[in-house]
Amino acid sequence: MENNQYEIVALPKEQWKGTPIPMATRNDSYYDFEISPLGHDGCTISIVRKPAEQDIVHTPEEYDFPDGLYQDHWEKAEAYGIVGPGGEMLACIEVCPEEWSNRLMVTELWVSEGLRRKGIGKRLMDKAKEIAVNQKRRAVILETQSCNTKAIAFYLSQGFELIGFDTCCYTNNDIGRREVRINLGYFFHREGRRR
Secondary structure, three states: OOHOOOEEEEOOHHHHOOOOOOOOEEEEEEEEEEEEEEEOOEOOOEEEEEEEEEEEEHHHHHHOOOOOOOOOOOOOOOOEEEEEEOOEEEEEEEEEEHHHHHHEEEEEEEEHHHHOOHHHHHHHHHHHHHHHHOOOOOOOEEEEOOOHEEEHHHHHHOEEEEEEEEEEOOOOOOHOOOOOOOEEEEEEEOOOOOO
């Protein structure tokens, strides 16, 4: 298939719920966190990209809850993707509204190896932004990990910025494991910010 033949289609819940997403990552660098204790005068936070001694690899097999479409806790999720001629999923994005904050969360984004570096990720992210605009959301948000520097570079290229992090989301030693949860956001309208 040519790039222009990769049509993004709706992936209905009744057909695609539970479809596993083979989310494997390999990175040669990571973002290291150094945080001084919070005191009366504040604290300092340093996030520096560093080369890894060896590639940091994560595969679906190592997680208790592997990625899959329409997980029960994303009650209002909707998914879109590219389906191959044999009916197999080649790429997908899943989004879910976070009603209380009026943001749209990207809960899954995956592109198969054969379709990477063809603009598919950008088209899927554009779909999420389009949905957010249609729903009048104020932002699109997502979660990634400090060891997934390729994904972070992609999200930054799509206009996302750091909105927060959690140093004990996955274990009590996320900094040492080089897998800190990083939250990124894309804002449609920005009021003046205090610096």
